[in-house]
Amino acid sequence: MADKKKSQILVVDDEPDVVLILSEFLRKEGFKVYTAHNGQQAIDKIKEFPIDLVLLDLAMPQMDGIQVLKELKKINPRIEVMIITAYRDAEKVVESFRLGAFDCLFKPFNLKYLRKSIFAKLVE
Template sequence: MKVGLHLKEKILIVDDQFGIRILLTEVLQKEGYQTFQAANGFQAIDIAKQNAPDLVLLDMKIPGMDGIEILKRLKEHDQSIKVIIMTAYGELDMIQEAKDLGALTHFAKPFDIDEIRQAVRQYLPVGSN
């Protein structure tokens, strides 16, 4: 039960590119979300287990554990977690597999930051807690 304290919706940004993580963090914090960042799959899983994010922005092309594997593990941990994927490649099979695994939608890089902002608002309205 939350008494007099509004807890911000939490977003985990998973991307191996530092600049993209910083950009998304700044934009989403201005929107009123609490953000977490992970540079790889292992960090992403740890952060998800510790902080239970409401939404994950997940890059598909990450060295080590790829986006599909990260998505599977996130869903194993919490089936209700919302995931939006990002990919720099037009790999339709990977996008389809991610959607079959429960991803809500996808964005191709370079993405339009306003489109990401709108999608996040659509799936995670500020103050929805």
């Protein structure tokens, strides 16, 4: 898909600490990182920037991750989406895969797994 040096990642989570940890980690890995703290901000960023991959929280107020995923895929069907969640809700995870997510990362994060999954998707 893309060279990691040019890849742009959007981190979407309503928890500021999660956004900070993930965005700092990804910047150190060489990615251009954008952030959003709710579903509407995520949709706005996807419309504004050429995002390659989205790390998307499932449990957010107002607009949950499933709703956001549906909207993101309408805007850009080729966008890669990795779900991040603290909840082990199998139905929502399965639904996210059915809607086009490629992986799911459970909180607390394993950053080595995150790196491996993102690199595999962006350079496949």
